Amino acid sequence: MKVLFVADICGEVGLEMAEKQINRLRREEKIDFVVANGENAAPKNGINEKSLRRLLLAGADCITLGNHSFDCAEVLDFIDRSEELIRPYNYPQGTPGKGWCLLEKGAERLAVASLLGNVFVSNLPSPFAAVDDLLAEIKASCGVKNILIDIHAEVTSEKIALAYYLDGKVSAVIGTHTHVQTADEKILAQGTGYLTDCGMCGAYESVLGVDAALAIERFRTQRPVRFAQAKGKGQFNGCILEITNGKTISIKRINIVEK
Secondary structure, eight states: OEEEEEEEEEEHHHHHHHHHHHHHHHHTTSSEEEEOOTTTTTTTTTTHHHHHHHHHHHHHHEOOOOOTTTTGGGGHHHHHHHTEEEOTTSSOTTTTOOSSSEETTTTTEEEEEEEEOOOOTTTTTTTTHHHHHHHHHHHHHTOSOOOEEEEEEEEEEHHHHHHHHBBBBEEEEEEEEEOOOSSSEOOOTOEEEEEEEEEEEESSSTTTBBBBHHHHHHHOSSSSSOBBOSSSSSSEEEEEEEEETTTTEEEEEEEOOOO
């Protein structure tokens, strides 16, 4: 199977890039499943129902979240009934939503899960502790071998360590959150595909999707600044994974910038 993972979608520009690129890539690359991180899709971080629907109409099969999962209060109105939407699995038991989902297309099946890192980003239970329960739950529920993990974390070492911990246990570990695409895509010794950070879909001339002037003001003055998502030409980051019998056999980064 071929899976397109779409990097963190930031606001209107990110949504527009997703709408322009996902179905084209799906057709040209013969993609079976599309997974997109949508935790910044709403105008002020988080995700709302309008942005969720736009991503689904754009061709996404599953939308993952991260540390901004519940920033948009509206999410509580639909997260429990949205089969395609998953928040990090290591939120405490009883948190609205779910931490993984199963995608099916003919004979192809893919389990997609989200985990949130600890260092500089959250105080949730460790993803290293939670992932063992996650894999046991997936095995008991459907026994699927093809498993993709979105690790939403700040620190590169935490992502890399998790990938090595899961090597041979899952098909791929793809990092999100920093909005800067890394050039370290690889397949680990036991067949797990890995990329430290998939990047961002949003305004190309921005600071991680934020209006550059506002980010500069924050750094220069060290005072609180109300951020706004940048506008202008967009970029589309992602990666394409080819997975066979639970193992990644190829991984390719995608980096498209509007002219």
